[in-house]
Amino acid sequence: MARKFRGGVGASAALGFAASMVLMALPTASAAAPKYPTRPIEIIVPYAAGGGVDQTARALAPILQQELKVPVIVSDIPGAGSITGTSVASDSVADGYTLFFDSPGIIDAPWIERGVPFGPQSFKYVGQITYIPNYLAVSVTSPFKTLKQLVAYGRKHPNKLKAPFTAGWPSTDVMGAEFAFDAHLKFTTVSGFTGGPAELLSAIAGRTSFSYNNTGEVLSDVRAGKVRLLATSAPTRSPVFPNIPTFEQQGFPVAVGVWQGLAAPAKTPQYVMNVLDKALAEAAKSPELKKNFAKIGITVDYLNSPETTKLIYSEYKSDGALFKKLGVAK
Amino acid sequence: MAHLILQGFAASLSPVNVALMALGVVIGIVFASLPGLTGAAAMTMLLPLSYGMPAVSAVLLLIAIWNAAVWAGAVPAIVMNIPGTSAAAATLLDGHPLAMKGHAQRAIRTSIIGAFVGSIAAAIALLFVAPLIGNVVIYLGPAEIFAFASFGLTLVVSITRGTLAKSIISVLIGLFVGTIGFAPSGFARFVFTPNLLSGVALIPALIGLFTFPELINLIHHRRPRIVQVEPSNERDLFLFRAQDWARHWFNFVRSAVIGVFMGIHPGAGPTISSFITYNEARRVNKSDPPFGEGNIDGVIASDTGANAAVLSGLIPAFTLGIPGSVDTVIIIAALTLHGLQPGPTLFLQHAAFVYTIFTGAFVANILMLVIGLFAARWTAKLALVPTRFLLPIVTVVALVGAFAVNNNWFDVLIALLAGLLGYGLRSMGISTVPLLLGLILGPILETNLYQALQVYGSIWAAIFTRPIALAFLLLSVGSLVHALISRRHHKVGTDVV
Amino acid sequence: MTRLGEKVGYAAMIVGAAVLIYVSRSYALQDGAYPHIVLALLAILAAVALYNSFKASQQDLQREEAATEPKAESGAMWHVVIYIGLTLLFILSWNWIGTLPAAFLFSGVLVVLNGERRIWMIIALPVLLTVVLYVVFQSFLYLPLPRGFFLR
Incomplete structure (x- = not known):
C-alpha cells in the first residue's frame, strides 16, 4: 500500500514537472488572448459514418476549414444511441480543439437512460446550422x-x-x-x-x-x-x-424537428468561443455551404449562440415534460 | 436496357474507375486478411475520403472493398482459424483443417474461385432482376423474417461437431449476449453501463471471440507457428483442371443460387448464407474426408454462398433504401452523401448511375479474381510466420481493429472479454461458431417475433395468414428432425472447431 | 482441459445464468420472457453437462485426454496468464499513454517474452508496427486513437 502511495506521489511529481516544462516552453505573454486555432480541430459526431448528422457535419467541415484556416476533421463515435460519442465529447479537453456536433440526442438521453453523464449544460453552443423537419x-x-x-x-x-x-x-x-x-x-x-x-x-x-x-x-x-x-x-x-x-x-402544437449545430465542451474559454461563433456565422453565409447542404437535401438554418442555447434548453424542458407524461422518464 | 448496360460498361471501365476498384480490392484483401481489421472498418474509414469523388467512383470503390473483404475474410479463417469477417466463420470449419494438412494454398484458391462464382451470380441478379425483386421484398414482413431466422438457427444442430448439448450451450450464450441493450420494446436490458445500450457490438465481439483463443492456444501449447506441416512441394492444380469442375460444378451453382436469394432476403446476408450453403453441401456430400475434417466442398459452398449474398444485398438497398448489414448502410450513405436517394425513383432518375454500378460489379469481380489468385500464393505463407512475431502483431492489430469499427475504446475491452469467453468455452470443448450464429440471429429472431405479434395480433394469425412464413417454419422443423436423425446415425467426433 | 476446468466452467454458467435472471427479475414480460427462457435453458443444459461430467468414469477421461491435443508443458499456463494480463494492461494504458506508445511497448515486450533475442529484431518489429499504425490509421484515415493524457 505504502509502495503504491509513493508511486502515486512520484507519478504526480513527474506530471507536475512535465507540466512546468510545458509552461516554461509557452510564451509568457498571457495578457492578450492566445492565438486560436493553431492546429487541426476535431469535431465529434456521436453517430455512425453516413448517418444524417454525420453527413451534415461533413458538409460543413470544409467550409469551417476555410474560415478557421486549420484542418477540420470529423470523427464519428457511434454507439448507445448517441450516448458514447456525446460522453467522450463532453469529457474532452476544453481547449477548442475537440468540438461536438449536437442534435436532439443530447437532450433526450439524459431524461430516459440511466447513468448518462451529460446534459445540455455539458456544452457551450456555437450555433445551429440546420433544421430538418x-x-x-x-x-x-x-x-x-x-x-x-x-x-x-x-x-x-x-x-x-x-x-x-x-x-x-x-x-x-x-x-x-x-x-x-x-x-x-x-x-x-x-x-x-x-x-x-x-x-x-x-x-x-x-x-x-x-x-x-x-x-x-x-x-x-x-x-x-x-x-x-x-x-x-x-x-x-x-x-x-x-x-x-x-x-x-x-390544430396540434407539435414542433419536433432535428436541429444540428456546433458545440464545445462547457469549460471552453470565451476567446475560443468568440472565434468559433464568428467562423460559424461566416460559414452560414457561404453559398458553397448552401450547395453542399442542398446535395444532401437539407437547408442552412443558422441561429447564433444565444438563440441556439435558448432553444436547446426550452426543448430540453418540454421533452422532459413529455417523457414524464408518457411515463418513460427514468 | 441493352443500351444502358453498354453505357454502364463504358463508364465503369474508365481508367479512373478501374484503378479505384483495383485499389478497393487490394484494400479489402489487406484489411480482411489481417485478423481484427474488417472490410466494414475499411469502408467506414474511407467513406469520408470518398466525399470528394464522383458518386459512381465512390460507390464502385466501396463495393470493390466490400466484395473483396467478404472473400478475403476466408484467408485468416483458413490459415489461422480466425475468420476475418463473420461470413468466413463457415469457411474455417473445413478450410482450417485443410491448412493444417498443408493444403492452405489449395483452400485459398478454392475460396477465391468460389467467391468469384458467387459474386458473378450476384452481379447477374443485380443487372437483370433488381427492379422486379425490389417490389417483392416489401412484402417480406416480420413473420417471414422470423420464420427465416428460426430456420437459420436450426443449422446449429447440423453444422457443428462435438456433442449436441455443447453446441446448444454455445448458441444459447450467443442468444443471451444478443439480448443485451435495447429490447424490441425500447426497454434497456442488462445495461450495466450506458456503453451497452445499443448492445454488444458484433464485429469487436467476433474479433475477440476468434482471435484470442487461437493466440492463447499458440502460447499454451508452445507452438512455434500455427501450421506445423510444411506445405507440400508438388504443384497443386486443383480447379485448374477440367475434371475438378466436372466433380464440383454443381456445388458452385447450388451455393451461388441459394446465396443470391439469401442476399436479397432482408435479415439474412453473407454470414447466414454461407452457413446455409455449407449445410446444404454437407447434407448431400458423402465423400471423404467428412465435413469438418478438411473437405474441399465445404470451402466451395461457404465461400460461393457468402459472396453470392454480398452484391445481391444491394437490391433491397437500392430499391427500398433498406440496409441488410453495416456494409450496405455505408453504401447507402455514399449514395445520399452525393445527393442520390435510394428508393424507387433511383432507377428512374439515375438509371445511368445504377447501371454503371451494376456493370462495375462485374469488373470488380474480375479484378478480385485476378488479384486474389495472385495473392493466394503468398497469403498461404502467413501460416508459417513464427509465433513470436505473429503474437504481438495480431494482438495489436486486432485490438486497434476493434477500436476502428466505432472509434470506441469500450469495444476494445469487449474484444478482450469475448476472447476470454471464447478461450474458456473452447477449452471446455465448446465451439464458438454456434455462439456467433446465436449472436447474429438472436436479435433478428426476437425483434421480428415481437413485431409480428403486434402487427398480426397473435402467433397463429401471424403464421397461418402468411404462407411464406409457414413454409419456412415447416422447413426449419424438417431440417431439425433430419439433422437429429442423421446425427444419431453418424458417430460424431469430439473435435473442437 | 482437465475435467476440473470443465466442471468449473459449467458451474460458472449456472451461477451466471441465475445471477442474470435475478438482476432482471423485475423486467416486464415482453422484455424479460425471452432472455429468461434462454438463460433457464442454458442453466439446465449446463447442469446436465455438469452431472455427466461427474458421472464420467476415469476410463473416459483417459480416452478423451489421449484424443485431444498433446498436453502442454507445465509452466505454459503461466505464459497464458502473463499474456492476458499484459493485454489487459495494454488496453487500459491506451487512455494513459496513448495507443501508439502503448502498442510500441507492448509489442516489444511480447517479442522478448516469446524468446526473440536478436536486438535488431526486438527494436525493428515494434518500430515498424507503430509506424504502420501511425501512417495508415492516424495520419491517413484520421482514426481518433486515444492519445493519452499528456499528449492531448
Missing part, C-alpha cells in the same frame, strides 16, 4: 387523405391504428408521441424498427398505419407516388414540400 407519412393506398381523417378514425377506434416505434427515441418518434398525446389518440405500438426507412417500408406494405420520417427518408417514395405526407412538424411549411401543412396549422 419530420413528417407523418402514409402509404398512397391508405384510406387517410388528411390528418383530420386519421384523427377522426383514431378517436372512434382506439388502438386500431398501428404506430411504429424505434428504440432510443429518435426525434421522429418523439414527434409521434407528442402528436398522439396532443390529439388524444391511442395507438397499438409496433416496435422493434431499426429506423426511419424500416418504418416507412412497413407503412408502404400496410403492416403499420403510418410512419414518422424526416425529409431525406421520404423524398424518393413521395416522388415515386408511393407515399403521402399528412403533416410536418416544422414551425413553417418546408420548402421541399410546400403543399404539406404543419401540425400547428392543423
Whole structure:
C-alpha cells in the first residue's frame, strides 16, 4: 500500500514537472488572448459514418476549414444511441480543439437512460446550422387523405391504428408521441424498427398505419407516388414540400424537428468561443455551404449562440415534460 | 436496357474507375486478411475520403472493398482459424483443417474461385432482376423474417461437431449476449453501463471471440507457428483442371443460387448464407474426408454462398433504401452523401448511375479474381510466420481493429472479454461458431417475433395468414428432425472447431 | 482441459445464468420472457453437462485426454496468464499513454517474452508496427486513437 502511495506521489511529481516544462516552453505573454486555432480541430459526431448528422457535419467541415484556416476533421463515435460519442465529447479537453456536433440526442438521453453523464449544460453552443423537419407519412393506398381523417378514425377506434416505434427515441418518434398525446389518440405500438426507412417500408406494405420520417427518408417514395405526407412538424411549411401543412396549422402544437449545430465542451474559454461563433456565422453565409447542404437535401438554418442555447434548453424542458407524461422518464 | 448496360460498361471501365476498384480490392484483401481489421472498418474509414469523388467512383470503390473483404475474410479463417469477417466463420470449419494438412494454398484458391462464382451470380441478379425483386421484398414482413431466422438457427444442430448439448450451450450464450441493450420494446436490458445500450457490438465481439483463443492456444501449447506441416512441394492444380469442375460444378451453382436469394432476403446476408450453403453441401456430400475434417466442398459452398449474398444485398438497398448489414448502410450513405436517394425513383432518375454500378460489379469481380489468385500464393505463407512475431502483431492489430469499427475504446475491452469467453468455452470443448450464429440471429429472431405479434395480433394469425412464413417454419422443423436423425446415425467426433 | 476446468466452467454458467435472471427479475414480460427462457435453458443444459461430467468414469477421461491435443508443458499456463494480463494492461494504458506508445511497448515486450533475442529484431518489429499504425490509421484515415493524457 505504502509502495503504491509513493508511486502515486512520484507519478504526480513527474506530471507536475512535465507540466512546468510545458509552461516554461509557452510564451509568457498571457495578457492578450492566445492565438486560436493553431492546429487541426476535431469535431465529434456521436453517430455512425453516413448517418444524417454525420453527413451534415461533413458538409460543413470544409467550409469551417476555410474560415478557421486549420484542418477540420470529423470523427464519428457511434454507439448507445448517441450516448458514447456525446460522453467522450463532453469529457474532452476544453481547449477548442475537440468540438461536438449536437442534435436532439443530447437532450433526450439524459431524461430516459440511466447513468448518462451529460446534459445540455455539458456544452457551450456555437450555433445551429440546420433544421430538418419530420413528417407523418402514409402509404398512397391508405384510406387517410388528411390528418383530420386519421384523427377522426383514431378517436372512434382506439388502438386500431398501428404506430411504429424505434428504440432510443429518435426525434421522429418523439414527434409521434407528442402528436398522439396532443390529439388524444391511442395507438397499438409496433416496435422493434431499426429506423426511419424500416418504418416507412412497413407503412408502404400496410403492416403499420403510418410512419414518422424526416425529409431525406421520404423524398424518393413521395416522388415515386408511393407515399403521402399528412403533416410536418416544422414551425413553417418546408420548402421541399410546400403543399404539406404543419401540425400547428392543423390544430396540434407539435414542433419536433432535428436541429444540428456546433458545440464545445462547457469549460471552453470565451476567446475560443468568440472565434468559433464568428467562423460559424461566416460559414452560414457561404453559398458553397448552401450547395453542399442542398446535395444532401437539407437547408442552412443558422441561429447564433444565444438563440441556439435558448432553444436547446426550452426543448430540453418540454421533452422532459413529455417523457414524464408518457411515463418513460427514468 | 441493352443500351444502358453498354453505357454502364463504358463508364465503369474508365481508367479512373478501374484503378479505384483495383485499389478497393487490394484494400479489402489487406484489411480482411489481417485478423481484427474488417472490410466494414475499411469502408467506414474511407467513406469520408470518398466525399470528394464522383458518386459512381465512390460507390464502385466501396463495393470493390466490400466484395473483396467478404472473400478475403476466408484467408485468416483458413490459415489461422480466425475468420476475418463473420461470413468466413463457415469457411474455417473445413478450410482450417485443410491448412493444417498443408493444403492452405489449395483452400485459398478454392475460396477465391468460389467467391468469384458467387459474386458473378450476384452481379447477374443485380443487372437483370433488381427492379422486379425490389417490389417483392416489401412484402417480406416480420413473420417471414422470423420464420427465416428460426430456420437459420436450426443449422446449429447440423453444422457443428462435438456433442449436441455443447453446441446448444454455445448458441444459447450467443442468444443471451444478443439480448443485451435495447429490447424490441425500447426497454434497456442488462445495461450495466450506458456503453451497452445499443448492445454488444458484433464485429469487436467476433474479433475477440476468434482471435484470442487461437493466440492463447499458440502460447499454451508452445507452438512455434500455427501450421506445423510444411506445405507440400508438388504443384497443386486443383480447379485448374477440367475434371475438378466436372466433380464440383454443381456445388458452385447450388451455393451461388441459394446465396443470391439469401442476399436479397432482408435479415439474412453473407454470414447466414454461407452457413446455409455449407449445410446444404454437407447434407448431400458423402465423400471423404467428412465435413469438418478438411473437405474441399465445404470451402466451395461457404465461400460461393457468402459472396453470392454480398452484391445481391444491394437490391433491397437500392430499391427500398433498406440496409441488410453495416456494409450496405455505408453504401447507402455514399449514395445520399452525393445527393442520390435510394428508393424507387433511383432507377428512374439515375438509371445511368445504377447501371454503371451494376456493370462495375462485374469488373470488380474480375479484378478480385485476378488479384486474389495472385495473392493466394503468398497469403498461404502467413501460416508459417513464427509465433513470436505473429503474437504481438495480431494482438495489436486486432485490438486497434476493434477500436476502428466505432472509434470506441469500450469495444476494445469487449474484444478482450469475448476472447476470454471464447478461450474458456473452447477449452471446455465448446465451439464458438454456434455462439456467433446465436449472436447474429438472436436479435433478428426476437425483434421480428415481437413485431409480428403486434402487427398480426397473435402467433397463429401471424403464421397461418402468411404462407411464406409457414413454409419456412415447416422447413426449419424438417431440417431439425433430419439433422437429429442423421446425427444419431453418424458417430460424431469430439473435435473442437 | 482437465475435467476440473470443465466442471468449473459449467458451474460458472449456472451461477451466471441465475445471477442474470435475478438482476432482471423485475423486467416486464415482453422484455424479460425471452432472455429468461434462454438463460433457464442454458442453466439446465449446463447442469446436465455438469452431472455427466461427474458421472464420467476415469476410463473416459483417459480416452478423451489421449484424443485431444498433446498436453502442454507445465509452466505454459503461466505464459497464458502473463499474456492476458499484459493485454489487459495494454488496453487500459491506451487512455494513459496513448495507443501508439502503448502498442510500441507492448509489442516489444511480447517479442522478448516469446524468446526473440536478436536486438535488431526486438527494436525493428515494434518500430515498424507503430509506424504502420501511425501512417495508415492516424495520419491517413484520421482514426481518433486515444492519445493519452499528456499528449492531448
